[in-house]
Every structure is written in C-alpha cells, then in structure tokens.
Amino acid sequence: QVQLVESGGGLVQAGGSLRLSCAASGRAFSSYTMGWFRQAPEKEREFVAAINWMSGTYYADSMKGRFTISRDNAQNTLFLQMNSLKPEDTAVYYCASRSGSRTSPQPGEYRYWGQGTQVTVSS
Numbered sequence: 001q002v003q004l005v006e007s008g009g010g011l012v013q014a015g016g017s018l019r020l021s022c023a024a025s026g027r028a029f030s031s032y033t034m035g036w037f038r039q040a041p042e043k044e045r046e047f048v049a050a051i052n053w054m055s056g057t058y059y060a061d062s063m064k065g066r067f068t069i070s071r072d073n074a075q076n077t078l079f080l081q082m083n084s085l086k087p088e089d090t091a092v093y094y095c096a097s098r099s100g101s102r103t104s105p106q107p108g109e110y111r112y113w114g115q116g117t118q119v120t121v122s123s
Contacts, residue, residue: 002026002112004095009117016085016121022078022095022114030073033098035110036080038091038119047105048093049080058103085121092116 008020022034035050049059049069057069068081078095096110104110 002029002032002097004097004112004114006093006095006114006117009093009119011120011122012085014085014087014121014123017081017083018085018119020080020082020093020095020117020119022080024076024078024097029076029097031099033101033103034069034071034078035096035098035104036067036069036078036093037096037107037110038089038093039116040091043091045094045107046091047107050103050105051078052101052103054101056101056103058105060105082119085119087121087123090119090121092118 003025005023033052036048037045039045047060051057051069066084070079094116095114097112098110
C-alpha cells in the first residue's frame with residue numbers, strides 16, 4: 001500500500017512559478033515510477049510528466065521546457081517545478097505511482113493516487 005499526499009498548489013499570476021510536492025508513505029518508494037497528472041474542469045485527466053527509479057523522465061510535449069519533475073528517494077518525495085505558468089495550466093494536479101520502470105503517460109497504468117492539489121493561474 002502506498003499513500004500519496006500532494007502539496008504546494010495555489011493561486012499564481014501568469015508567468016509565475018510553483019513547486020508541487022508529493023509525499024509518499026509505504027515501502028519501496030525508490031523503486032516506483034512516479035507521475036504527475038492534471039485535470040481541469042470538464043476535461044479528462046491529462047499526463048504531465050513521469051520519472052522512474054533511475055531518474056529517467058518523460059514529459060508531455062506541452063510541458064517540456066517549462067516543467068521539471070524530480071524525486072528525492074531519501075525523503076520519499078516527488079516534485080514538480082512549474083515555471084512560466086499559463087492560465088491553461090489551471091487544474092487539479094495529482095501524483096501517482098506504478099510498479100516498473102516504464103514512464104507511462106497512461107493514467108490507467110498507475111495504481112496509487114493522491115487526492116490532488118489545486119493550481120490556479122490568473123491572467
């Protein structure tokens with residue numbers, strides 16, 4: 001069993017930055033692939049980025065160059081640094097975990113999910 005708790009969301013102006021964190025409890029965090037997803041109102045859940053236990057990363061095209069995913073295995077924590085934020089980045093952001101090393105963009109391949117943290121970007 002893995003429990004995930006996101007934090008760091010909030011209200012920011014366009015062009016600003018936020019750093020999201022995801023604290024994980026349970027065993028073997030360092031062996032999991034971790035992902036960030038987001039969901040805006042009336043839209044499907046969307047892949048943002050993923051990182052595996054070897055720190056291999058994979059980003060959605062629209063996030064490349066603006067968002068950076070990282071992890072601290074000693075602290076069982078996942079991060080998402082978001083820069084140059086746009087109003088269209090407004091969403092609830094979720095972290096999720098899956099077994100294996102594949103940095104999958106498919107939500108269905110992730111077993112454990114956090115409750116989400118709201119990010120609102122004003123224009």
